[in-house]
Amino acid sequence: MVPVALQPEAMGAPSAAEHASLEGFLGLARRGKGAFDKKASTSFKKLASQRWTVAMSLLGSDWEGLRLPFSPLMIAMQACTRQSHWQRSLALFGSVSSQSPVLYSAALSACDKGQQWASGLQLLTALRLERGEVDTALYNGAISMCARAQQWQHSLALFQDLHQDRLQPDLITHNSLVSAFEKGGQWQRALAVFDSTSGHGLGPSIVTYSGCISACARGSQWQFALFLFKEAKEQSAGVDVILCSAAITACRGDEWPRALQLLTDFEGSSRANLVAYSAAVSACAPGGHWQQALQLLVLAQTRAIRADTAIYTSLIAACAGAASWQQALFILRQLRSGMLKANEITYNAVLNACENAEEWQHALQVLASLRQESMQADVASFSSAVGVCGRCWHWQQSLHLLSAALQNSVQANVILYSTAISACEKGNQWGVALHLLDQAQRVALRIDVVAFSAAISACEKAGQWQRSTFLLEGLGPNVVAFSAAASACAREAHWRHALALLEELEGQSEADTEVTYTVAIQAVAKAGARLSEWAWGI
Structure with missing residues (x-):
């Protein structure tokens, strides 16, 4: 029975002819006859998928006892999920006394849509332990759900449970697991799954190749990515634009010429689209090769490929890599003057360009423009x-x-606090730096070496050697931080403390500890000089 709390959709009721046909269809169902009119059955399915509350009201409260050739509740649940009403879908699932595996599958899809992966796993566990009716398709859905939620550990556990239940994984299972490892940055595990497909008598598909190449791209393993790309072409798995774009993305950064060559080769055998060109433009971004990126955008437009905001953002990111802030601002103006709308990622790329060029006034103007466009500046912006x-x-x-970010409910992270502490270090404000460090720890942020080193350096500049050495407690043997603390000791000629810090760095490489050795020697020398001054004073 449909819960009363669920309100009907804002859609019209069926026509009089539809209503009569549906009533006749339901009459047959209530009399237990199986010879259903195909047209009426199709009409009811359509009604249930578009106006599920109307359909369920026609069924009445005794619909569970009807002999229908399909599950109207499953259709209604699927309709709710498609319309992003995943809560309604789960409410429908809970409204029946007996749930079939088909309904569990629909409920799992609703959890996936609502990013409720933990609830989805609970449903699957309940079905598995209480009824033992889980099949490979259900496991595939659960593994994909966890993959999209970037929960690769749970995807792997589900894969192991599938084997424990003596079920046979299919190619969808392997591809879903590859996707989980790709999103989780586990490129070695993704390649292991790729190898296991042959062991299960399955040949890798183009989806398998694309997933593994993307996993290698995330892991900066361009050699493995290109090897798989070459193998895919030789194995006649088919090279589509998604596969080629994944290979291009793997060459992002230092290997950008290879990315451009891949695009050229693909253009020779097929028709590259916006996805491929966007991947190539993005490949030019880390090295700041904005001229090449701009040429790619122009080439795409000459081939009647309509640019989107994402490719313009990648072009601005390339400008940021070269600290070409004027070019970044120009592209932003071009984008805004056209039919496209800049988003937060676009503005953040422009802010990054201004930051790299140390154009602080223009950065503040861009930040103000972002907020004037009714967009929310995020932690990266600030x-x-x-x-x-x-x-x-x-x-x-x-x-x-920093204060404005906190007042605007921006979820501050350790990077934001570290940059603020570094600003205080630059301005010789050691007291404020320590206050920010304490504030970050109070909000349960895990402070990294960058923040600690900046605070220690601020203390070092002010000759606060006691505070510098105190901050080192709980911090691992980091050369930068220890050198800053030793330098603070050297300023006050506390050579014993400087040498003690040097001993704690024992085991580090000679190159790493060279600076610290120099600082310690300076501390001893300064102490000796002061001793000589004292002796001459006598």
Whole structure:
């Protein structure tokens, strides 16, 4: 029975002819006859998928006892999920006394849509332990759900449960697991799954190849990615634009010329689309090769490929890599003057360009423009603005921006606090730096070496050697932080403390500890000089 709390959709009721046909169909169902009119059956399915509350009301409260050639509840649940009403779908699932595996599958899809992977796993566990009716298709759905939620450990556990239940994994199972490992940055595990497909008598499909190449791309393993790409072509798995784009993405950064060559080769045998060109433009971004990226955008437009916001954003990111802030601002203006709309990622790329070029005033203008466009500046936006102000010696402005971020309910992370602490270090504000460090720890952030090193460096500049050495407690043997603390000791000629810090770095490489050795020697020398001054005074 449909819960009363569920309200009908804002859609019209069926026509009089539809209603009469459906009533006749339901009359046959209530009399227990199986010779259903195909047209009426199709009409009811359509009604249930579009206006599920109307369909369920026609069925009445005794619909569970009807002999229908399909599950109207499953159709209604699927309709709710497609319309992003996953809560309604789960409510429908809970409204019946007996759930079939088909309904469990629909409920699992609803959990997936609502990003409720934990609830989905609970449903699957209940079905598995209480009724033992889980099949490979259900496991595939659960593995994919966890993959999309970036829960690769749970996807792997489900794969193991599938084997424990003596079920046979199919190619969809393997592809779903590859996807989980790809999103989780587990490229070695993805390749292991790729190899296991042959052991199960399955040949890798183009989806398998694409997933593994993407996993290698995330792991900066371009050699493995290109090897798989070559193998896919030789095995006649078929090279589509998705596969080629994954290979291009794997060459992002230092191997950008290979990315352009892959695009050229693909153009020679097929028709590259926006996805392939976007991947190639993105490949040019880390190295700041914005001229090449711009040429690609122009080439795409000459081939009647309509550019989108994402490819413009990648072009701006390439400008940021080269600190070409004027070009980044120009492209932003071009984008806004056209039919496209810049998003938060676009503005963050422009902010990054201004940060790299140390154009703090333009960065503040871009941040203001973002907020004027009714967009929400995120932690990346504020981190760039805080960072560039700090690097340009405007630590007060950095603190103002940090305060604005917190007031706007931005979820501050360790990067934001680290940039603010670095700004204070640049401005010789050791007291404020320590306050920010304490504030970050109070909100349960796990402070990294960058933040600690910046705070220690701020203390070192002010000659606060006791505070520098105190901050080192709980921090691993990091050369930068220890060198800063040793330098603080050297300023006050506390050579014993400097040497003690040097001993703690025992085991590090000679190159790493060279700076610390130099600082320790300076501390001893300064102590000796002061001793000589004292002796001459006598």
